[in-house]
Amino acid sequence: MTRPSRVGRVVGIAGAAALTLGIVELSQAPYRPYPEGSARLRLAWSARPERIETCRRQTEEELAKWPPHMRQLVVCEGTSARYRLEVRRDGALLLADTVRGAGARHDRPLYLLREQELSAGTMRLEIRFTRIDHPSPDTALADLEPGAAAQVRQEQERREAAQRARRREEAIPPALVLDSVVRLEPRVVLLVTYDRTRQALVIRSRPAP
Amino acid sequence: MSPVIRPRGLEERCRRGLAAADALVNRLVGWRFNPLYQSGTIVIALLLILLVTGIWLLLFYRVGAPWASVARITEDPWLGNWVRGVHRYASDAAVIAAVVHLLRVFAQARSWGPRVLAWVSGVLLLGMLLVSGWTGFVMVWDVFGQLLALEGARLLDALPILSEPVGRTFAGDRVIPDAFFFVNLFLHVVVPLGMGLGLWIHVSRVARPTLLPPRGLLWTLTALLIGAALLRPLAMAPEASPFALPAEVPLDWFYAFWLPLGRGMPEAAAWGLAAGVTLALLLAPRWTRRGADDRAPASEVNPDLCTGCTQCSLDCPWEAITMVSRTDGRAELLAQVDPKLCVSCGICAGSCAPMGIGPPGRTGRDQLAAMRAWMAAPDRRAAEPVVIACEYGPGGGAERAGRDGRLQASGTALYRVPCAGNLHTSVIEYAIRAGAGGVLVLACPPRDCLNREGPRWLNERVYHDREAELQARVDRRRVAIGHAGLGDRSAARETIAEFRDRIQALEAIAAEPEVVLDTECEPVPVEEKT
Numbered sequence: 024m025t026r027p028s029r030v031g032r033v034v035g036i037a038g039a040a041a042l043t044l045g046i047v048e049l050s051q052a053p054y055r056p057y058p059e060g061s062a063r064l065r066l067a068w069s070a071r072p073e074r075i076e077t078c079r080r081q082t083e084e085e086l087a088k089w090p091p092h093m094r095q096l097v098v099c100e101g102t103s104a105r106y107r108l109e110v111r112r113d114g115a116l117l118l119a120d121t122v123r124g125a126g127a128r129h130d131r132p133l134y135l136l137r138e139q140e141l142s143a144g145t146m147r148l149e150i151r152f153t154r155i156d157h158p159s160p161d162t163a164l165a166d167l168e169p170g171a172a173a174q175v176r177q178e179q180e181r182r183e184a185a186q187r188a189r190r191r192e193e194a195i196p197p198a199l200v201l202d203s204v205v206r207l208e209p210r211v212v213l214l215v216t217y218d219r220t221r222q223a224l225v226i227r228s229r230p231a232p
Numbered sequence: 233m234s235p236v237i238r239p240r241g242l243e244e245r246c247r248r249g250l251a252a253a254d255a256l257v258n259r260l261v262g263w264r265f266n267p268l269y270q271s272g273t274i275v276i277a278l279l280l281i282l283l284v285t286g287i288w289l290l291l292f293y294r295v296g297a298p299w300a301s302v303a304r305i306t307e308d309p310w311l312g313n314w315v316r317g318v319h320r321y322a323s324d325a326a327v328i329a330a331v332v333h334l335l336r337v338f339a340q341a342r343s344w345g346p347r348v349l350a351w352v353s354g355v356l357l358l359g360m361l362l363v364s365g366w367t368g369f370v371m372v373w374d375v376f377g378q379l380l381a382l383e384g385a386r387l388l389d390a391l392p393i394l395s396e397p398v399g400r401t402f403a404g405d406r407v408i409p410d411a412f413f414f415v416n417l418f419l420h421v422v423v424p425l426g427m428g429l430g431l432w433i434h435v436s437r438v439a440r441p442t443l444l445p446p447r448g449l450l451w452t453l454t455a456l457l458i459g460a461a462l463l464r465p466l467a468m469a470p471e472a473s474p475f476a477l478p479a480e481v482p483l484d485w486f487y488a489f490w491l492p493l494g495r496g497m498p499e500a501a502a503w504g505l506a507a508g509v510t511l512a513l514l515l516a517p518r519w520t521r522r523g524a525d526d527r528a529p530a531s532e533v534n535p536d537l538c539t540g541c542t543q544c545s546l547d548c549p550w551e552a553i554t555m556v557s558r559t560d561g562r563a564e565l566l567a568q569v570d571p572k573l574c575v576s577c578g579i580c581a582g583s584c585a586p587m588g589i590g591p592p593g594r595t596g597r598d599q600l601a602a603m604r605a606w607m608a609a610p611d612r613r614a615a616e617p618v619v620i621a622c623e624y625g626p627g628g629g630a631e632r633a634g635r636d637g638r639l640q641a642s643g644t645a646l647y648r649v650p651c652a653g654n655l656h657t658s659v660i661e662y663a664i665r666a667g668a669g670g671v672l673v674l675a676c677p678p679r680d681c682l683n684r685e686g687p688r689w690l691n692e693r694v695y696h697d698r699e700a701e702l703q704a705r706v707d708r709r710r711v712a713i714g715h716a717g718l719g720d721r722s723a724a725r726e727t728i729a730e731f732r733d734r735i736q737a738l739e740a741i742a743a744e745p746e747v748v749l750d751t752e753c754e755p756v757p758v759e760e761k762t
Contacts, residue, residue, distance in 0.1 A: 035257070054480065
């Protein structure tokens, strides 16, 4: 069997070194993921959407089917409201979408994450997040029966109504609007998020504390 | 039905390219150190290097401060930066070696039949290697890790699995929880552990799997990685920030080859492409498998000839032969072939001294009959050396190209066999006794043997008295074993020419008139001591 020559070996080792060099270079090759001078608008928030539901009083027969501690006088069925998202730059529509609660039945909180590439510069930014569907008024407190038994029921009914009201308060407001003139530097991400405390859309350009 | 499974279509094109590359590297460094033959074992060696360096790096990694902790490792020139460099470059080299291994197996038409488990597990292992690499880059949490995480999140969020988009984790409206980096680290540890199990499954169908490359190659590989890590130390890319778009990212093309293309694709198209490629690879055995007409039948045992010596079950590279008790009253065991496991490699035919086992038409007896007929052909010349060449390797290709004579040096006769490892040593003996000047068996390089252990067993049968050995009465000066790959035409010709010259020299010595000492030398009187 012929053996490789000394020159062949040297060439082989040089080839291996060249291959290693190739690996090293391709392991950290410079790549420009974003166009020169671009910036980005990021909309990111999560909130509880308002419930669009119809409430009705359960009949005595229906209540009797439940164990005493699970009896709920008023049951509400429905879905979460849909919201319209619109983003305008200097009046021109950049983004328009309908946002719903997450989950197969849209009964989970809504999670919003949209990114829009923008050219850097000063601009008027207008973001609207408005409810599309309208909830019906809570009429479940009507038709209360008089008497001592009714007193207990009334208490429970008030409690349930308070719970429903709290859920409504926790939900995102029917309309959120951010209208602001911003200066967007190149290679900067402008984050627009929902501030629960202020119940408003806010702009951030640095990490949350 | 052919005893040799011939690559076809894309397989054939890949094989031609591979044969040319093999031949070039063989010429440069010799087949013993040809890394292309060792692609599978190199992957394992690299995984071991990754394991050792990874454990070291893990000691300094902090989930609560990922970038800062890696930056601290990188700043340490003694036991930090170069270890990280070796870890990175080894992971890159592992991808290359795994892809070469996959191509090699595909090109050699070894992706179907009883080898399906090895193929499918191999494809999954490659996927796990990539996943493991991605989690490793995210661990650093530099701009490249962030880019990978963002793109991965974008693709994941397109699937209707999680109600909260993963991408929101990196949006910047809240601090990325430590739990994310913990889960990522967990995956970076668990996936490689899973690869250990996958490797075990990958080689579970073969007997005596070779797990590591030759020592010389292993040390060369390690030295190259350390050298690269020292000479081209890894730089620390800027820390990831959700509020900045990096101008430049140090992209690792071995793991993020898909990123430039994938970023511009809609999620559905990206998933479709990824699923298509994965499915095509996983289902390759379906479209590469041969029909019954192209498939060589499994080995069969002749119970009358089987002596129960167990050699065939020891030699079988696929553990397809078991020894069972006989039912005909004879005390010894009987070999039994499992046709589902048998790939019809025919190694057992060469290992059975009484020639009682082998694929139909390729048992020792069949080989002897074929050689007898060939030697009796009128164009055989007396004392002409015979070259027995493996059709998978040096004896292949020429037939397809119609260039039979190119391999054959003048003054030798070429005889092809399906695999040199199938060759019964009686065939060698018969050729010499029937008038051949000598027999050169030209086998594939041992690590390139399609039947895994053919050249090894042949060598042991000829030179080391392994069962079914070449008889002691055969003049070993007239027998040689050479190795050459499919594309090693010139090397094969040189080996044949060397052997022919050797045999001609032997013939010349044999042709010299016998020396009679009395006529050649003057007798010297011996003085008798008184």
